[in-house]
Amino acid sequence: MEMIYLIFIVLLAALLGFELIRKVPATLHTPLMSGSNAISGITLVGAIASAGGDHEWLTILLGTGAVALASINVVGGYLVTDRMLGMFKKKDSK
Amino acid sequence: MNAVDLTINLVYVLAAALFIGGLKLLSHPDTARRGNLVSAIGMLFAVVITLIDQEVLQYQYIVLGFIIGGAYGAWKAKSVEMTAMPEMVSLFNGFGGAASLLVGWATIVAMSDMALRFTSGFVFSTVIITILIGGITFSGSLIAWGKLSGKLGSKAVIFKGLRELSIAHLAAFVVVGIAFVYNPDSAFLLGLAILLALSFGILATISIGGADMPVVIALLNSYSGIAACAAGLAIDNTILIVTGLLVGASGLILTNIMCKAMNRSLLNVLLSGFAKPVEMGEVITGEVKVMSAQDAFYVLEAAQAVLVVPGYGMAVAQAQHAVRELQNLLEENNCTVDYAIHPVAGRMPGHMNVLLAEADVPYEQLYEMDDVNPRMENYDVVIVIGANDVVNPAAKEMEGSPIYGMPVIEVYRAKTVFVLKRSANAGFAGVDNPLFFKDNTRMVLGDAKDTINNIIREFGDQ
Numbered sequence: 001m002e003m004i005y006l007i008f009i010v011l012l013a014a015l016l017g018f019e020l021i022r023k024v025p026a027t028l029h030t031p032l033m034s035g036s037n038a039i040s041g042i043t044l045v046g047a048i049a050s051a052g053g054d055h056e057w058l059t060i061l062l063g064t065g066a067v068a069l070a071s072i073n074v075v076g077g078y079l080v081t082d083r084m085l086g087m088f089k090k091k092d093s094k
Numbered sequence: 095m096n097a098v099d100l101t102i103n104l105v106y107v108l109a110a111a112l113f114i115g116g117l118k119l120l121s122h123p124d125t126a127r128r129g130n131l132v133s134a135i136g137m138l139f140a141v142v143i144t145l146i147d148q149e150v151l152q153y154q155y156i157v158l159g160f161i162i163g164g165a166y167g168a169w170k171a172k173s174v175e176m177t178a179m180p181e182m183v184s185l186f187n188g189f190g191g192a193a194s195l196l197v198g199w200a201t202i203v204a205m206s207d208m209a210l211r212f213t214s215g216f217v218f219s220t221v222i223i224t225i226l227i228g229g230i231t232f233s234g235s236l237i238a239w240g241k242l243s244g245k246l247g248s249k250a251v252i253f254k255g256l257r258e259l260s261i262a263h264l265a266a267f268v269v270v271g272i273a274f275v276y277n278p279d280s281a282f283l284l285g286l287a288i289l290l291a292l293s294f295g296i297l298a299t300i301s302i303g304g305a306d307m308p309v310v311i312a313l314l315n316s317y318s319g320i321a322a323c324a325a326g327l328a329i330d331n332t333i334l335i336v337t338g339l340l341v342g343a344s345g346l347i348l349t350n351i352m353c354k355a356m357n358r359s360l361l362n363v364l365l366s367g368f369a370k371p372v373e374m375g376e377v378i379t380g381e382v383k384v385m386s387a388q389d390a391f392y393v394l395e396a397a398q399a400v401l402v403v404p405g406y407g408m409a410v411a412q413a414q415h416a417v418r419e420l421q422n423l424l425e426e427n428n429c430t431v432d433y434a435i436h437p438v439a440g441r442m443p444g445h446m447n448v449l450l451a452e453a454d455v456p457y458e459q460l461y462e463m464d465d466v467n468p469r470m471e472n473y474d475v476v477i478v479i480g481a482n483d484v485v486n487p488a489a490k491e492m493e494g495s496p497i498y499g500m501p502v503i504e505v506y507r508a509k510t511v512f513v514l515k516r517s518a519n520a521g522f523a524g525v526d527n528p529l530f531f532k533d534n535t536r537m538v539l540g541d542a543k544d545t546i547n548n549i550i551r552e553f554g555d556q
Contacts, residue, residue, distance in 0.1 A: 013335065017344060020118055023118075023121040026443070029443035030442060031120070033183050036315060036319065036340070036344045037186040037315070039337055039340060040187075040338065043190065045140055046197040048141070048147075048150060049144070051155040053150065055200075060155055066197045067156055067159030068158075068159040071164045072167040073193070076170050077186060079167070079171035080182065082130055084448055090124070
């Protein structure tokens, strides 16, 4: 049952992703990519459990490494996307 | 499910909704920035609520990792040049893949002997998939980063036996993967899987040439999401699964758009290194007509409608600000200025749009290929800046050409075409360009930025 339930989530999330992303215009494709970099930093959530648990040193070391790498994506991804999107201007908004 | 777990999962649902809402706002330039903020708030919720998990007992390592990674990420985000965006996104894809790999690895290391014996094979399968995809994403992205930033040569690297080696890797993935699922306590198998993934990532990317990089970045972007999704399956965390798939879908759609814009299948791009170079069916002969910046100015001064077609050469020459200045002068002269952007112009999807946005070109003036092609005859002058293959009429006219069938911006149908180019050689893909020999084409040779500045100076002298 548990596996079926996970497959359900996978299917629905993939379909939703395709529907949402198809509507992003070509002019925003670079911010879309850097923004999805940031979102893929969600691995941070998984890394926290490894780095913060009551584990052996190796688990904590790997977990801390994963926290650092995922944080680069989260912080760097959102900031650079914001910087880029701030540059997109309309004709008369100077 | 106890109260804490329930709360955590409810906040995850909220975070997922915020990610989805954020992506939805990204469908228009006016709302996109708000969308990014909404998405970031979702991330904040997801991370903060994870910290109250009962399994999280100590915070010093989490904080340490976050400070190191966050500081590096923030510095990189503030300091990166817009022209270097493809390298940065590539590098970040790699970090995402590596993070998932480490989470998968840590999950196995953290298991007790009891857990190793009684956990289901499904979990070990997802762990090994996480490690393989994460590893391929990491090493592949590093190679792509090296190629894009010029630290490695951008040419496809091919050697004898590459194909056999790649196939051997794929077979080894299956064998090692299955062996691991039955022997999850084997550090040897785990290490072998990581090494295999890393070396396959290198092999798969090193054989792809620089012009195909937009496809590779988009695909690696997708992998980094799929790796996060696999990690979510491995540690039974729904927010990772859902979010990873959103990113995976995004990357796949972009990959598909890029492939279509080059009239090639994904397989064809990935295996491009293996194909024999195509011989040109016919030799292009004719005379290239060179024009000086001063003469170009006289033509532009009389023009009513101008179309600018930028390519990677504009980024290299950092000419986008000069282009914007020229646009101002032309508009003051009662001439309309449009921009046409081919989906594979530059080194990543949408790269040209960002460069022009940086130079304050309003996004309404940027058009896609299919918007400008039907009204190409209306343009008095088309200025091609550092683009080559995306305006190559050989794609329409010459059946023997390697790019035959690729949709291009049909600039040759405009009244006059200026090609700004360093020299009259073939472009990046090594394809001869009949555009240079057309009667209505004038080559303005030299550095693109210098050329435009020279034209601007002519305007000033009047």
